Amino acid sequence: MDKSVRPVFTLELNYKIIPGLVTIGKYDGTHPCLTAATSTEKVLIHSPHRRNISVHGRINYSESNREIATLNINQTITAIVAGIFIPEEDKDILVIGATSHILVYHVHDNRDIFYKECPDGVKALAIGNFGESTNKLLLVGGNSSIHGYKHDGQEVFWTSVGDVITSMILMDFNKDSSEELIVSSEDFKIRIFKWDTLLSENTETEVVTHLVCLPENRFAYAVSNGTIGVYEQDARLWRVKSKNFAIDMQSYDLIGQGTPQLITGWSNGKMDCRSIKTGEVFFKDTMNSSVAGIVEGDYRSMGKTDVIALSQEGEMRGYTTTKSLSLTSSGGSDQETVRELLAQKQALLMEFKHYENNNSFNNNSNSQLESFESQGVIPANTRLQIGIAANEGYTKERFIEIFISTNNSTIIRSVTIFAEGIFKGETHVVHPADHQISSDLTIPLNLPSDNPVDIHIKAFVGYPKSEQYHVFEITRQLPRFSMYALNNGITDAKPESYVEFRMNERLQRICMWINQNFLLSSDVEIDGGPSLELSMKCLRDGSILVMFFEVIGRVKFYTDNIGLAADLVQSLAVFLNLDTLESKAHFPEEEEQVKELILRLSEIQETRMKLGTDVADRLGQVRTLVIKAEDARINNVNEMGQYYKDLDNLNKELINGYNIRLNNHTEGLESVKKINTIIQRFSRLRGIVFFLLEHLRF
Template sequence: MLVPVFSLQLNNKVFPRTVAVGKFNGKQSCLVGATAGNKVFIHSPRDINPQAQQLEGNISLLNVNQVITSLACGQLDEQLKKDLLVVGTSTNIVAYDIDRNVDIFFKENPDGAHAITIGHWGELPEQLAIVGGNCSIHGFNKKCEDVLWTVTGDNVSSLALLDFNSDGYNELVVGSEDYDIRVFREDQLIAEMQETETIVSICSLVGTRFGYALANGTVGIYERSNRSWRIKSRNIAVVLQAFDVDGDGVDELVTGWSNGKVDIRSDRHGEVIFKESLNSSIAGIVKADYRVPGENLLICCSNEGEVRAFKFSEQDSNAVAANLYKDRQEAIRDLAQKKQAILLELEHLEEATRQSQEKNRQNKQIVFDSEAEIPANTEIQTILTVEKKQNNYPAHIAVRMKTSNHTIIRVVTIFAEGLFKGECLVVHPAASQVHESIAVPIIPPRDAPIDLHIQIFVGLKSSTLFHVFELARPLPIFSMYLLIENSSDREPKGFVTFYINERIPRVLAWINHDFLLAQEYAPNAASLYVTFLAVRNDSKLIIKMQQNGQVTIQTDDMELAGNIVQSMGKFLNIEDLQTTGDFPQELEMLQKVFTQIEEYQVARQRISSDMAEHANIIRSFLIRAEDARLLGDM
């Protein structure tokens, strides 16, 4: 179990996700982080007594003179046998040798640096500083050469290196603001996972496992492309780290939260093993042999500059017994709360039964208890339909629910991650408007698969207690597309075409799986020609396939075409695919953007020349004024 080792106060603000540790002289670990005034603090420990609870040290500041967006430490030049500090700003990348107090390189990077990691990527022979910016990823070597460059779907928010496919080489796991986690083997995309919010942190664990944290408070673990578990908190996860907390040789997942809490969860099941709290939001968590060489410590740093370190320690029998007693007391407390809730529910049911028996005795006949009972054969029928925009009501998916008898639906609660604010929607119609059926509109913000968990409160019209039916309905990735009749009217001009070694029934199976259809689509034609209406913008999507395996996707939305190809490739297990595409509307929009950029550049040059001209005039006036002052001719 972890025990506290030392604490210290940096007396500097620390920016979130900009904390790192490095051995800048090759021997002693130092703590670094971004602080106010566009500076980087460097804390060098100066600890004479290894048992001291307060760690002393020297703090020095490095001026960057630009807003720091990310930083990392690592052996970018392995011949130096020491770590370098790499600092990213909105326009530049700087590699700094703190031991010699010199810049190794300075590189302009217009895409910015939202995240940096240092290590080996793929089969490239040298260490790289991998920088994630605005829709781009760059790999810089020790000579500041951009040896690897690729693009991603949106602004990069987090990076991590791990052997994703167990081939002996590191792949790059990238989290971005478009809610996607992508895995790159050098410049090749080999896996993609969709989440429900911006990925704020990623850390590698043992083998092919990695942890992730989202901006909505979700934390979880993936093993390759499969999610092992996830939990949701009302607080926001700031940073993740891996640390062996129980001495079994397997790293657990450490999470630092916005409320100052630090918890450590099992990598297998997600249960909490250890927790601690700091006085303010966590800014960073690192691990290093900070005080004793070879003894790894878990170091937690808060926004206010509070630092606490912990280490694994074999506990004696008394400590183990004390922790076991504490865990058992917490378990007993949880069970007691559950017992109270069940007893309260039992009391309500007994009261309802008593009232029912009294009414039965008064009426001398057996009737259904209007307080709680409903017919035993009551069932809930659910249908999902795509609805177009009508009048002022936007396009949506209608979740239609209906009971199988005269019972009514009083309340509907729908849980769906990333779909509603707060991830829950409650529909509670007025008492005069309740019926045996109800329709709930939902509007997915983007094309992504969603699991709907529905709770339906059912009873009689005079009921005060209701039975709860729980259902689960999946929404396919392309649920906002309505199947319509084929026609040559308003056909999209953009298209992407490719060849696959698959039969048409397999593509039909993909369509039935990934589109929301009222009934199974199974045409008898020799070739495939299907048309959908994108109800968000009333544009057409046409999918064609010939018997020779040629597939054509017609749409004016390049992003939709990419999603279609990715979805089809994943369903059909296609790893490599050569495509040809043309999107004239997108190119026209791009041309308009370039024209606007040229206009802005001309305006900027004109303003710059005017500023230079006015500066010369002011300079001449200053010289003449100084001459007049000296001559007394004011």
């Protein structure tokens, strides 16, 4: 298959474009217009099919190129989106997010629909049907929360996320014919919301920077470390990693297969087209500078859409479905079969070559043995044995141990472990010194978070004098709560904090959940008593976790870590397919922290009002001194110097006041973020918000 595709059109806009701030909209209801944020705090609108549009208002058309119009925002632009928003109107509306405001703008009528302050900032925008609202909503993601607005500016939705939001999309995630909200944030998480209810949560290795909807209830994601991948509900279909990072992604059928592919634009200017199911690359192209955004629209008015890429230097390229790359059903199947057979042939030839090298040895028995060892020949029954257990050691250092050994006298020369989110760079290599090599090896692991982890182990096995080694590959999955070990008869005081709920489920099913999600030396079984109690210790910090289950359905998790309590509740609810679960929680430290933060916010607000009053007084004094200084310049020059000295002192006071207000504002934002984080943690305990609010009445 030809791996290159030529663009069907190329344009130069001659503007510097901010990466990630590119969209497209049909502002007259028919003709698509590429829209992007520029480096000069303007929004550029390219209208190749321009019709008569009002020239009054914010929009300004370029004198040199009448296809280009700009909006002067005069603020740092942080997000941009276009879509149908006003009921019973087919014209797209442009929404521009700045540092602390959003502007909802009707481009065709050249008028503001509404302009609203967003104290939590604007980091991501989305327009679509959400929840029970019959009309479309504008969703605004900020530093730690999401707000939803109707077309008249009325706020109808709010939820807490707990960290800075990086991207949002609306799609039917769980195939219930209604759209859910998928949100990524700087805490490495991808959350799925059904209105204000958290349906699911996935954790990546670094910050997820971009999300895009795909067909068949799938979505693609990009990570700041260069990883891109595709999820189908909670299952990840594939992922690949690059030394560059993805700027934007778009779903489009570029090679004429009848189903869309994933088009990705990268920071080095590269563009590629991949299979949504497998990640296989179908074509590549390279722009002259970093990609700024990728959109889709009928830009040539030919009745079919093109995929359009825009670079940071303002270069625009359009690509369309290329029939020459299309594969018929039989041809595509045949070519795929040929590729697989060629790959198998190459692997077999390589293996045969190794066997020939291994059999080229001398007839002398001693040299024969040496040749066996040097060439890496090992007994046919050699097996690699893997054991994984929690090391509860008597030292302060506790970790998970991976014990690797062979079943004979062969040695393990080195081990490479691939695991996501554990090691820097996702790879860990153990290469013992020559005097330390043996037939077994112990590798300690520390898991930073409570997530299931797949570990891929490659061990080089041979003899001490071998020049070639056999590679054994084994994959194991560490359960979600691997970093918690049984106390083995040691009785520790139960933590004061807990979460409690009731459910109708047998203890046998609870035991199955425990055995699947904890790394235990032997399976937990019920002894026929009325309850089951397990005391565990965290290998990270030595904290205590006590899990108590009763036959009558009462469950209690004792832990001072509210995040762990939420993870346990969510994991158990998913395992038992519980759609609703009412719980009661007692976390006095978090409750006290919220009270302190709210008191602090009240103090910050009072200080802010007082500082505002002081600024107004200072400005009045400045005006008076300027008038007096001008009068002195005309009537008495000797007094003029004193007035300007007083103005200089007032200016310094205003600068100091500004710095104080800035620090005050920053501290207020941090307090709000912490409150939202605690609310998010409580919400993950399934129905705790009312309980939290009761404890905030002080």
